[in-house]
Amino acid sequence: MQEVIKHVACPYCGACCDDLEVTVDDGKIIEVKNACIIGTEIYHHASREGRVGTPRRRQPDGTYKDITYEEAIDFTAKMLIKAKKPLIFGFGSTNCEGMAAAGRVAEDAGAVLDNCASICHGSSFLAIFDTGYPSCTLGEVKNRADVVIYWGSNPAHAHPRHMSRYGIFPRGFFTGKGARGRKVIVIDPRYTDTARCANQFLQVQQGHDYELFDAFRMVMHGYAADVPAIVAGVPKEKILEACDVIKAGRYVHIFFGMGLCHSDGRNHNVDIAINLVRDVNEYTKCTIMAMRGHYNIAGPGIVWAWQFGFPYCIDLTKGSVAHMNPGETSSVDLANRGEIDAFINIGTDAGAHFPIRAFEKIGGAGIPMVTIDPSVNMAATVSDVHIPVAIVGVETGGICYRMDNVPIQYRAVVKPFNGILTDEQLFDKIYERMQELKNAGIECDGTWDYATPLADVRPIKEVYQ
Amino acid sequence: MTVLHLNMVTQRAVEEGEAMESGKTTQKYFDVCSIIEMNADDFKELGINLNTVVKVTSECGEVFVKSTIGRQTCPRGLCHIRQGVWANQVVPPRTQSTGEPQYSGFPVTVEPAPEARVVPAVELVQKACNKWNGKLLWPM
Amino acid sequence: MNTVTITMVKQPQLFLEADLITPDQFAGKSIEAIGAIEISEGKIKYPLASFAKIEGVSGATAAETKIVLNGDLTRVKRIGQQMTAGEIIINSNVDMYTGGWMKGGKITVNGNADSFTGIAMAGGELTINGNCQNHVGSAYRGDWRGMTGGVLRVTGNVGNDIGTFMRGGTIIVGGDAFIHVHTHGEGGTIIVKGNIQARVGGQSVKGDIFVNGKIDFMMPGYKYVEDVEKDVDGVKAVYAHYVGDLGERHPEAKGQKVFTNLYLKK
């Protein structure tokens, strides 16, 4: 029987559009309305042939053998206990219930807990630590903003409905003219599809956004005359023109993206952007927001902040207190330095999205590795164990945080494929199994069948009180 | 033979996003991600036809991809490979102690390699991890 | 001053965290007690003696204790963390956080040091006879109180974020720096004798920066004032004096705005 499920939130990008209508027939997804092309694909993928329906263990010849959940959970639990510094990374595509459960597991295991922000908007966190985050919810942009700046972000590709729902085109309460009433400035090294929607496009020299922000701030501090003739490839007149638009705005909003976080200076490109927002507030209202990538990549930052006080890169190995310092406790640095001895890839694909020179130090280092993901991804193809889980937003609900940290309650539209577990159920079971193993005397003693034991090196028991 | 010295960035594209959700082992993902986009003048300087395979080399590796100009235009001197397996063969893993690799803004050389084979994703990843056994278990 | 010599005899599989290797912790302890000091590798804690041979005698106080570290310490973090007095000599490369949060005493590294060396240093002398990675003399994440005192000297090159959120003390770099020198600075002095690629004094409120080599990309917010003669680390030379960052807030003193001074050697 066909059923149309309305108000469904989309598990693709940080825009978290929650107006999807999904038509389901006998547990199969037939049609998706209102979603962008990528979101639509997620729903269709869920119903496609060839999905993995049971946990699998990689064999020496590279093939996979189906195993039971109990076996997969036992492998994972034992690995977490025995490893000296296991890394649990991912969470781009899970709900907050799963993240909270993973937090309990990681704390009990003494693991490093990290999420995809580590390679995405982690720099924005560093900037927020240093400078704060004068932001707003997306409705404020829709209802009030008459000047919108996309800096180093390309929503036309990364957040396909962002411009129509929030940024450029919507008619809000005080912005009844929609796009006609908004001035849009795009700043990017490439002339992107987003730039085509802009009133003003500033083509910044790649890697020099920091200097361009400084020039903007000089204008805001009254030093327009001292701005050099060209800054970061942008002529002074264009900078002054953009500043005039900003100052004349009633409500200015800056969206920034990976262009700032992935280039030289990383966090400082964001931190100076935030300082520009502080400056602009002397003239008019101004807010800023990170264009978070995944639908719930804001989630782990939020959940772990209330559990541990840190949003990401959380080193729980000390047992007594949590420690965070990206550059040391961040996944890519841990991989680069060979500082971990077990790896769980959950709701992400380190195999595809880490630089291969970093990933090969995990995937090729002979350390045990588990991938938890509904699909076969690159990390899964080199993992010892691949555990499929239900797709959030399709097969299970839960709370997810939109890019503006607004919690969106997701809905399941079909039952989990083949009865597979949700992330939360899986982590709870891993936790239970860890308790059983610990009670049975399994502990971290510096030995593990993949590692070379250090002779004569004896650990101190009872590490903390 | 011409060798271009370019600055490379890697970012999301909607085609890449859609293909990723179909699956990274699919032909679709292979087709949309294993391409390099560059400025038309730079492309002309290479003296090749559209879709000719080129070799992209950075400080930490090399990758073979098809060459295009791209709708979202790069200025001269800049090139772009969509984020994913192929781009990450050459992205330097250095993070400036922030945790984030150098995904945008690193020097590469680009040179024609018309005879070369563009390697599928699984093969690239499994080879790097010494887990390649000579055959693709996932049909594209 | 008494000396304790520590020689690494084993290497960890991962990395060791040795924040208890300080004169403060060693002072007044027997060799056995020092050998029992905890160092950790991931979630396992080991006695120091599992990895190192320990010889000599510690002093009664930190100030009377000198620690000499030999062997390969490339994979050892946090040596000298929070030390207040005494001396540490490391005849090896070291990993991160060497001399982090140190308040006094002296550390000499005869080798390279990794990132976060001298992070949030408040006093004492920290000398690296080699290169450093990033965040030398920088602040801990989120803290607006970076380096506040002491002298941090690196004879070789350094990476990015040198003296971020610096509020006092001196950093002297013998070689080149990459990017972000004295970012968010609010005091202190940084001397770079080599070249810097970019982003010198960005968002800096006040303080002094001396650069003897070239800066590839100047911050737009720095404005030339005049040429001046300056004595920098014992050498007199003529420098072009710039003030900035004009894009940042600046305090006032005696009715005048106080800027960060950037001196670029002519």
Next chain:
Amino acid sequence: MTEYIIKNGCVIDPTQGINGQKMDICIKDGKIVDKVSNSAKVIDATGKTVMAGGVDIHSHVAGPKVDAGRLFRPEDKLFKSPNRKSNLRMEMGFSVPSVSKTGYDYARMGYGFVMEAAMPPLEAAHVHEEIRDTPIIDEAAMPVLGNNWFLLEYFKNHEIENAGAYASWILNATRGYALKCVNPGGTEAWGWGLNCITIHDKVPYFDITPAEIVKGLIETNEYLRLPHSIHVHANNLGNPGNYTTTLDTLKLVEGYKANNDFGREQVMHHTHLQFHCYGGDSFKSSSFESKSKEVMDYVNKQKGLTIDTGNVTLDETTTMTADGPFEYHLTHLNHLKWTNVDIELETAAGIVPFIYDPKTYIAGAQWAIGLELPLFAKDKDRCFITTDHPNAGPFWRYPRIYKWLLSANARNDLIKNELKYGDKVLDTTYIGELSDKEISLYELAQMTRSGVAKALGLSNLYGSLKTGMNANVAVYDIDPENLPSDPEQYETAFGNVFAFFKDGVLCIENHDIVNYSMPKKTVWVNSIVPENKQVERDIRDKFLHSYTVDLENYAVQEEHVHNPYAIKVDITE
């Protein structure tokens, strides 16, 4: 079920007028009972004080703003987090603790109920997620409504029934407890970078004044007959000279009477009054002075009011409030990092770290003003101790505040030895005038238990040791018959409860947390009003045109509210 008998303690329970009388408290099946069997486990409370579990009326412990405060201050954790106890979860953070530390520390002080002071309705699900993960304590949360577009429009046209229908819908949708109002009108003005400083400043576009908003909220609250009154953070917080705005706001209660079945008598609770009692014209000039007496003179004679203090604890802390423009103002004073979140159609929030440095005159004066309020308060059942956690200091400093109130010596010592400008503080505040005044343990119990529960309309759940009450009981190492000579002992005893029962479960025994897995409640008000098609249409319309989430995804779904405990208030009956 296990039975307990707390034997031979000195019981202090203002709800029964018991003041230090030696008696046994019996617990069975989670309740306080008259007697238990011989098999009851005995807790020997000889020479100790027994009180009902503490009740906190205003604390920022769960939700988006609190979490943003945790997130953006890694330095608040560095070298400042206590080492984990073996059977507990990690406790991270100094001024904004993790949820585990929050639950544990409240239990260690003997508190069983905490009111989350500000819940943005749009982000209610976040508050409930954190409540789920916070151990031990019962919690409730107040939706922030003083700048809500619906209400601004209804109040402008004086449509109290419509405002009531909407507020009722919000309480149900967010599983909220009471109507909170922060900087009425000013926070909406902040949407344009502006503010409302006096209660007569017009709110941009909405053409209404803070005074009209507050009166509208009072009328709505009494129309709905809610357990708690409106909970007000007035305009002009933190600014020198603001006491006139405060008095103007407090006087808005004149002519209103409490209308409810919960024993509540006030029509307005004014929170963190310390921040609202300043004279003078600037922090920089020497004119800054205390006006606590002037404000408390009014509070003392106006029965329609309750207040809490917002005591400054002289710590480095993190300020956070829905008063967006105030935090923007604050970041200009100390140049520290500033987080702000404007929330569509509803409210805003700002967060700035702040150091109340005893070496500065202002911090010393603020410290004094906070202590003057309870010392001036005539009716201790209407004045409650808070730090507006974490704004004036972290909540786990309450025992230190008790010390300053219970012991004049402790206060006078601090003025003399720790405040750099102690003499100036004595000159410009009333703390010198109060230099020999001390409160009693009985009064402390009023200000932290009985009075608070009554003001919240929760007298039948908390704040009392009457037979039949839920057994939230704290036993402190203080002998009322032999009070400590060293005031430090007050701080130690109140911060490390000897024994603590939460709903009859022994949570802390002999100072150690032995159980933190007991069920805990999320208390909320299920308000029922007559059907109102107009408001239903208004809600649909605003969601269609102005909100960015779907109406059907706005209300917190049942599965995301944890251990709900509904208080039903039906005005249609």
